């Protein structure tokens with residue numbers, strides 16, 4: 001879900017592909033056929049640059065024991081590199097410090113105390129939590145933050161450098177002040193926050209106002225990882241405050257160490273908690289469309305129990321849905337338990353301190369507690385709950401019980417990451433590639449996030465649909481229009497223990513709110529189009545995922561397919577149109593009559609039509625699986641409705657009006673244009689070929705699409721497109737373009753994601769593509785073959801313990817074309833493979849070449 005935006009296209013295919021100058025550490029450089037002498041000088045310069053960076057990187061990496069062993073294994077690859085023994089340099093590190101992660105060359109510290117880099121994990125050490133935070137503007141940023149939380153954690157903790165709201169993240173790596181640590185539930189840059197809590201500490205004069213309380217820091221003092229964050233804030237003449245943080249799913253664990261300037265006398269350390277704040281609602285989709293929003297809150301300072309409690313009812317997306325989906329009683333509670341007694345405390349309204357008042361309600365509400373002068377260190381555990389104060393305390397007792405050290409919290413969270421990330425191992429990847437791979441992996445393991453909590457009667461959650469607490473497991477943060485493409489397939493491989501419950505949670509939403517989710521952020525928000533929950537359910541059922549009722553799932557997807565939303569003939573259901581009922585398949589009324597959504601009646605009509613046709617395909621799969629063959633047949637026919645939009649005069653898909661007239665090529669698209677959407681037939685490429693008049697015509701269209709710079713990988717409608725070439729008999733073009741996109745739209749820096757991460761979809765694309773395949777038709781649980789990026793990639797599957805071994809010797813040194821593929825010793829001729837072939841594990845032996853091949857034609 002990135003807003004459509006043209007970015008400079010990669011160079012057209014005609015231009016020679018530069019043989020990537022491999023750093024000396026990798027395999028021998030192979031000249032691809034397309035290499036031409038006149039480019040030699042440019043290439044030489046490029047080679048020098050890349051080699052230089054590599055020399056720099058590897059000289060540093062060699063100092064980390066396990067990187068050193070990677071770099072030195074196969075020593076013939078590393079001739080000429082200066083060898084520094086790990087201990088040579090670690091002696092220069094201050095006592096007790098180690099390198100906690102690889103060098104991402106962004107000026108941040110990468111040293112931490114040993115206990116925060118344990119357990120040792122190769123995967124964790126490559127994760128750059130700042131990857132995707134950069135970018136020139138929200139559209140072109142990953143929208144990622146350096147959050148500390150376990151995988152799928154309910155509350156993620158991040159340093160806060162600015163106010164967050166729709167289109168703005170709480171952390172921006174260009175900022176130089178920290179205004180606190182925020183426990184956030186904002187699931188993506190274009191979605192709203194729900195019930196955050198902020199905590200801040202300083203010395204000397206107490207300032208609670210968000211803007212004024214920010215303290216400067218130096219980037220070299222900042223250490224950030226998924227399990228531990230550290231920084232040193234400058235409180236001016238009063239001294240410095242060191243902040244350290246780790247977190248479990250529902251509890252933040254924070255340690256403040258105060259370093260008062262010895263010269264100044266009376267400086268009391270204090271900690272501020274923001275219960276409710278002034279924030280913003282975006283009306284429309286421009287950052288300037290924001291209007292102030294003042295959620296209600298409550299705070300109470302309990303001096304005797306060394307505790308501060310509070311709540312707020314902030315939900316920035318509450319304007320999006322109508323009154324029948326209010327989550328009106330939504331509250332996010334926090335309980336902050338401190339390790340040190342308070343000397344006193346007080347609350348503040350709008351930054352104005354009310355001395356000696358310990359309890360209050362209202363807007364822009366904060367509280368602070370002060371500690372005895374000279375208190376060196378204060379630890380705080382902040383439990384968060386959507387249920388009650390009592391539950392917030394219970395979350396603390398269960399997740400970070402009294403006496404648990406910060407190091408222990410960090411180790412537990414790091415183990416959870418390590419357990420997943422270390423399923424992957426790769427050979428032939430550069431440090432940059434490894435950072436992209438493991439950070440991508442981490443990015444796919446965040447959403448949907450758990451919102452149920454361990455109550456005495458088992459798991460329970462606040463249901464925004466029913467506006468009460470109900471038993472069961474539940475998740476929020478479903479960006480389904482994005483994630484149904486590849487992230488959901490990836491979770492089935494690497495987090496199968498969660499997937500059944502994630503779908504069961506969708507079924508609960510259906511029971512409680514009447515519909516499956518589209519973009520659930522506490523409740524449905526109506527963002528984006530289509531009922532792609534149908535695809536997730538079809539996929540899970542075809543694969544045999546357990547944990548939800550297949551008959552009920554069939555009812556739910558059948559309702560999507562045949563029941564228009566309320567007021568369908570009245571409303572246009574615009575993007576971010578406020579106060580609408582649940583949108584689901586808006587325009588289904590005319591879609592069922594005319595075969596398409598009419599542009600004069602509904603917004604985003606072209607995209608809707610194509611998306612609904614795909615969802616009909618998905619629903620037909622569910623129907624078949626439950627034996628509803630008659631309905632399946634109807635839906636299979638309807639899945640061909642994409643044909644209504646094909647304008648044979650222009651050779652493009654085009655939206656239509658209700659009188660069947662064409663609406664114009666620019667009309668009716670969401671987050672894509674008539675180029676991408678013409679190729680938006682993921683379930684029936686043979687049908688698209690017929691429509692266009694043969695494979696050659698489709699290939700011609702694809703060539704124009706790519707060479708004309710129309711493939712905008714920054715947004716999801718383009719994600720499957722390079723994989724269409726092979727289905728039209730041009731495997732080398734799939735292989736070429738997939739590799740190019742992998743190289744151009746991903747790198748290890750803060751700017752390393754060309755578009756919004758969209759809850760893991762951007763990253764899932766990279767991971768699958770690096771493995772050599774992609775779920776073009778996720779509903780049918782099939783994959784289209786591409787070509788692997790690296791010499792060897794192994795993925796261990798957590799449920800079966802089986803390994804998928806992707807062997808593609810030479811892929812790392814730029815052999816990008818496939819001569820042959822053998823899966824478990826058998827020649828693989830078909831370029832579409834079933835999920836079972838993948839999940840069965842085994843050896844995928846790719847024979848890679850530097851020039852075009854006939855395999856797969």
Ligand SMILES: *[C@@H]1O[C@H](CO)[C@@H](O)[C@H](O)[C@H]1NC(C)=O
Nearest residue numbers: 134135136137138141172174
């Ligand atoms: C980060 O801040 C800079 C400077 O204000 C801004 O130009 C940039 O757009 C911000 N990044 C994002 C992703 O919002």
Ligand SMILES: *[C@@H]1O[C@H](CO)[C@@H](O)[C@H](O)[C@H]1NC(C)=O
Nearest residue numbers: 003004005137139285286287
């Ligand atoms: C995305 O970026 C473009 C170009 O800067 C801008 O016109 C558009 O409004 C942006 N979209 C949003 C939603 O901010």
Ligand SMILES: *[C@@H]1O[C@H](CO)[C@@H](O)[C@H](O)[C@H]1NC(C)=O
Nearest residue numbers: 020430431432433742743789
């Ligand atoms: C791997 O990293 C190198 C830089 O170290 C980069 O040039 C190359 O494009 C990356 N490859 C992929 C497939 O991401």
Ligand SMILES: *[C@@H]1O[C@H](CO)[C@@H](O)[C@H](O)[C@H]1NC(C)=O
Nearest residue numbers: 744745746747749751752754
């Ligand atoms: C990473 O990608 C961004 C955006 O494409 C680009 O500006 C930046 O130069 C790249 N950095 C590296 C080291 O490749």
Ligand SMILES: *[C@@H]1O[C@H](CO)[C@@H](O)[C@H](O)[C@H]1NC(C)=O
Nearest residue numbers: 683777780781782833834835
């Ligand atoms: C779905 O996948 C199966 C292989 O599992 C394949 O035989 C079948 O043709 C596919 N169905 C559709 C509608 O694409």
